[in-house]
Amino acid sequence: MSTTLTRTWSVEFEKETLEKLFSKYAPQVSLTREYPTRAPITKEEKDHFYQYWTATGGHDLFIVQAASKAITLIPDSDLHFILSRQIGDDGAHAIAFRERIIAVTGRDPIDDIQTEAQRHWEFLEDIPCRNWLGFVAWELHYEHHILPQVWFNKLTSQIGDAVLAQQSNERFSDDEAVHRVTIANWWRQKFEQASTQERAELAAQLLELDEEIQKRRAAYIKQRWLDAENLNGANTQG
C-alpha cells in the first residue's frame, strides 16, 4: 500500500474535490444556491423542521461529548487546543439549533437532542475513545465525511430557516472548515513523524476503523439522506 501524502489539506483542496465529485455524480446540483429556502408554515412542516434540526443538534452535542472524552484520553496539548475550539464551536451550533427550533415551533428540543446524541453512542459504542486511531477515524467521519451531505442540504433544500442560513454563512461554515483542517493536519503530522513501517501499519489500522465506523453508521447515514429529502425538500436523487 502506498502511504505517502501528497497534498496539504486545505479549504481549496476540499472545494476542488467536492466540485469534482458533484460534477461527476450530481451534475444536477448547482454549486451556488439560486434562491433562498422558505420558512416552514404548516404544522407538519414545523414538525419536520423540529425533527431535522433536533437530529442535527444531536450530532453536534455528540461531538462535544466525544471530543471532551478524547481530551482526557490523549495527552497532547496541540490536540487539546484544537478540540477546545471544536467543542466550543459545535456546542454553539447546537445551542443555535435549539434556539431556532424554539423560535419556529415553540417547543424546547433539549431532551430529544440528548436522545439523538445518545443514538450515536449506541451504534458507535467505544470507537471514538477506544484508542487514538479510533478517535482520528471518528473525527474523519463526523467532521470530514459528512461534508457532501451538508452541501446537498445547503444547496438544494426548499424549506429552512433564514436565521440559521445566515449564521451558517457568516460563521458555522468557517468554524467547520477550521475543525476539518486542524484535525487533518494534526493527523498528518503524527503520520509523517512515523517510520515507513509504522506508516503502513497506521494507514491500515485507520482504514479498518474507518470501515467499521461506516458499517455502524450506515443505517443512520441513509436515514439522514432521506430526512434531508423528506423533511427539507432537498434534491438528493437528481
Ligand SMILES: [Fe+2]
Ligand atoms: Fe458544528
Ligand SMILES: [Fe+2]
Ligand atoms: Fe465541527
